[in-house]
Amino acid sequence: MAEIRLERATKTFGQVHAVRELDLTIADGEFFVLLGPTGAGKTTTLRLVAGLEKLDGGRVHLGGRDVSALAPAARDVAFVFQQYALYPHYTVFDNLAFPLRSPLRRRSPQEVTRRVEEVAKLLRIESKLKNKATKLSGGEMQRVGIGRALVREPNCFLMDEPLSSLDAKLREDLRVELKHIQRDLGATILYVTHDQIEALTMADRIGVLEEGRLLQVGTPRDVYTRPASVSVARRLGSPAINLLRMDAVPGIAAPSRARNIGIRPEDVQLNGRGIEAEVEQVEHLGAESVVVLRAGEERMHALVSGGTSVQPGTAVRAELSREAMLFFDEAGQRVDA
Amino acid sequence: MSGTSDAHSIVEPGPTSRRVASVVVIVYALVSMVPLAWIVMTGFKSPDTAIAYPPEVVFEPTLEGYVNLFTDRTRQTPEYMADLPPPETWYDELVRSRNMVITGPSRFFGRYKNSLIIGFGSTFLAVFLGTLAAYAFSRFRVPLKDDLLFFILSTRMFPPIAVAVPIYLMYRALGLSDSHFGMIILYTAVNLSLSVWLLKGFVDEIPREYEEAAMIDGYTRLQAFWKVVLPQMSAGIAATAIFCLIFAWNEYAFALLLTSGNAQTAPPFIPIIIGEGGLDWPAVAAGTTLFMLPVVIFTVILRRHLLRGITFGAVRR
Ligand SMILES: Nc1ncnc2c1ncn2[C@@H]1O[C@H](COP(=O)(O)OP(=O)(O)OP(=O)(O)O)[C@@H](O)[C@H]1O
Ligand SMILES: [Mg+2]
Numbered sequence: 001m002a003e004i005r006l007e008r009a010t011k012t013f014g015q016v017h018a019v020r021e022l023d024l025t026i027a028d029g030e031f032f033v034l035l036g037p038t039g040a041g042k043t044t045t046l047r048l049v050a051g052l053e054k055l056d057g058g059r060v061h062l063g064g065r066d067v068s069a070l071a072p073a074a075r076d077v078a079f080v081f082q083q084y085a086l087y088p089h090y091t092v093f094d095n096l097a098f099p100l101r102s103p104l105r106r107r108s109p110q111e112v113t114r115r116v117e118e119v120a121k122l123l124r125i126e127s128k129l130k131n132k133a134t135k136l137s138g139g140e141m142q143r144v145g146i147g148r149a150l151v152r153e154p155n156c157f158l159m160d161e162p163l164s165s166l167d168a169k170l171r172e173d174l175r176v177e178l179k180h181i182q183r184d185l186g187a188t189i190l191y192v193t194h195d196q197i198e199a200l201t202m203a204d205r206i207g208v209l210e211e212g213r214l215l216q217v218g219t220p221r222d223v224y225t226r227p228a229s230v231s232v233a234r235r236l237g238s239p240a241i242n243l244l245r246m247d248a249v250p251g252i253a254a255p256s257r258a259r260n261i262g263i264r265p266e267d268v269q270l271n272g273r274g275i276e277a278e279v280e281q282v283e284h285l286g287a288e289s290v291v292v293l294r295a296g297e298e299r300m301h302a303l304v305s306g307g308t309s310v311q312p313g314t315a316v317r318a319e320l321s322r323e324a325m326l327f328f329d330e331a332g333q334r335v336d337a
Numbered sequence: 338m339s340g341t342s343d344a345h346s347i348v349e350p351g352p353t354s355r356r357v358a359s360v361v362v363i364v365y366a367l368v369s370m371v372p373l374a375w376i377v378m379t380g381f382k383s384p385d386t387a388i389a390y391p392p393e394v395v396f397e398p399t400l401e402g403y404v405n406l407f408t409d410r411t412r413q414t415p416e417y418m419a420d421l422p423p424p425e426t427w428y429d430e431l432v433r434s435r436n437m438v439i440t441g442p443s444r445f446f447g448r449y450k451n452s453l454i455i456g457f458g459s460t461f462l463a464v465f466l467g468t469l470a471a472y473a474f475s476r477f478r479v480p481l482k483d484d485l486l487f488f489i490l491s492t493r494m495f496p497p498i499a500v501a502v503p504i505y506l507m508y509r510a511l512g513l514s515d516s517h518f519g520m521i522i523l524y525t526a527v528n529l530s531l532s533v534w535l536l537k538g539f540v541d542e543i544p545r546e547y548e549e550a551a552m553i554d555g556y557t558r559l560q561a562f563w564k565v566v567l568p569q570m571s572a573g574i575a576a577t578a579i580f581c582l583i584f585a586w587n588e589y590a591f592a593l594l595l596t597s598g599n600a601q602t603a604p605p606f607i608p609i610i611i612g613e614g615g616l617d618w619p620a621v622a623a624g625t626t627l628f629m630l631p632v633v634i635f636t637v638i639l640r641r642h643l644l645r646g647i648t649f650g651a652v653r654r
Contacts, residue, residue, distance in 0.1 A: 087550075
């Protein structure tokens with residue numbers, strides 16, 4: 001496996017700046033997740049690394065080698081596409097064997113069979129090897145897509161929302177499996193998603209992308225607890241972080257430049273202390289409940305455990321944990337206390 | 338509720354509409370087959386029964402039409418006929434029964450061969466070039482793409498024969514008249530616009546990700562095209578090939594105008610097969626029957642693809 005390094009990578013499509021001067025280094029063996037809303041440039045970034053798009057500026061290095069001018073085949077990366085892109089005229093076996101039969105990396109037939117069977121077993125699709133690729137369920141197709149990336153030992157894996165077309169249960173299973181496989185192989189993975197759960201659970205580090213720019217890079221914990229800006233803070237956490245004006249919470253010692261307070265719903269406690277608020281709505285999620293509160297002009301969410309007894313229309317007091325508060329300045333950047 | 342279940346889904350036609358549809362299809366098939374059957378039958382008639390009135394549907398079949406099609410003959414005096422050694426073959430005998438002798442093979446075989454060379458040659462070229470052009474138009478950033486595509490299509494907006502005179506003069510000046518090469522490139526040029534447009538639709542239908550996946554997996558673009566794109570275009574290529582072949586095979590006007598001997602195809606030749614006292618109808622019918630065969634065979638071989646091809650778009654995914 002190898003390190004991926006992007007140096008001021010830039011790509012524009014006509015008027016659209018898909019990726020702007022992106023600097024990013026992904027260490028050997030790291031699981032890096034690019035997170036961002038639709039149109040942020042996530043797919044374009046992957047395609048730049050794979051060589052499917054030509055850089056308009058900057059460089060791409062793989063394992064310390066400048067590959068900016070190399071054809072996709074010569075870069076030796078594996079790509080899992082957003083849509084599965086299995087070859088419909090081949091069986092599952094031939095799909096999996098395809099990379100091993102390429103002129104560039106041809107293996108002996110015995111080795112092809114061995115590798116394909118290994119990977120099929122890993123992804124639990126052994127029984128489907130003889131099927132036509134089109135005669136599979138969505139989840140199986142996605143596994144084959146991932147399997148096709150796993151059969152050879154590439155420099156790195158590029159995965160474009162590989163789990164997005166699956167149902168919740170399958171997605172959860174594959175998420176765990178994928179993380180497991182990555183640890184076993186020590187694989188370098190650049191993984192794109194707009195699903196924050198995937199990002200938080202699988203990533204060694206997360207990069208938050210918006211309009212082609214990296215807003216923040218860090219461990220999931222880092223990005224969650226110390227977001228660099230309001231946009232990043234809003235991207236992670238469900239329900240989203242509460243943003244309050246300074247005067248909504250009187251008597252807080254805040255940095256002088258702070259204009260807004262950010263507080264996560266789980267840090268809002270309904271324990272009879274703190275600011276006065278009215279309960280607008282209660283959403284039961286099973287183990288937890290989301291309580292929608294109104295305090296003066298502000299609306300906020302509180303995440304409370306289990307079967308709460310608060311009723312809509314009643315008045316409560318909400319305590320906001322001082323340690324958990326984040327402060328943002330006029331431009332939306334976080335300011336430290 | 339009755340025990341027999343003829344329940345059917347909403348989208349599937351019911352038994353009545355099915356029956357009506359079958360009747361319509363059968364009637365239509367009969368109507369279009371009668372002339373064909375008539376041609377095939379006439380090929381096995383004698384010159385007299387061929388023009389008999391009222392027409393004879395039941396008749397004694399003879400191969401005279403086919404023999405006449407493939408041979409040149411001359412009429413001889415009874416004395417000359419009497420002096421001849423006994424006939425060597427069945428067709429010698431057949432010809433002599435009409436007081437004639439075979440003087441040699443007719444020109445039909447050569448014309449037929451020309452048709453095969455020119456028809457299949459131009460079909461291959463049109464599909465080959467069309468596939469490459471369609472791929473390029475679909476995948477690459479071609480400057481002035483839309484204008485070029487419109488320009489290509491515009492060559493179909495007038496009947497090809499409208500340019501007959503310029504082409505005639507051009508071919509004469511270039512020495513392409515009555516040559517196989519000239520006819521092949523002419524038919525290729527006429528078919529190319531159809532071929533590019535049809536095939537572009539098929540390539541557009543194939544997601545780029547297929548090739549991109551292959552290119553990442555260690556294949557060059559050309560190899561990816563060969564291994565991944567081409568197999569998925571097979572239905573489109575088959576459909577396009579059939580359309581191109583049918584045009585080139587049946588083309589009459591240019592063939593009449595531009596070819597006379599060396600490269601003459603069967604269409605201008607068949608209708609002027611002369612027998613005794615006018616057209617030799619059984620020979621004409623025999624020629625027509627043989628002429629239909631290659632297209633029929635070609636279409637039957639590719640039929641499976643053709644059905645998928647004509648309904649393209651609706652089939653995949
Ligand atoms: N081939 C292209 N031609 C023109 N514009 C493009 C092309 N590919 C991407 N774009 C534009 O570049 C921007 C980034 O696209 P990209 O596909 O990278 O987004 P994304 O983050 O992957 O979004 P999604 O989550 O929807 O997949 C978008 O505005 C898109 O419209
Ligand atoms: Mg994308």
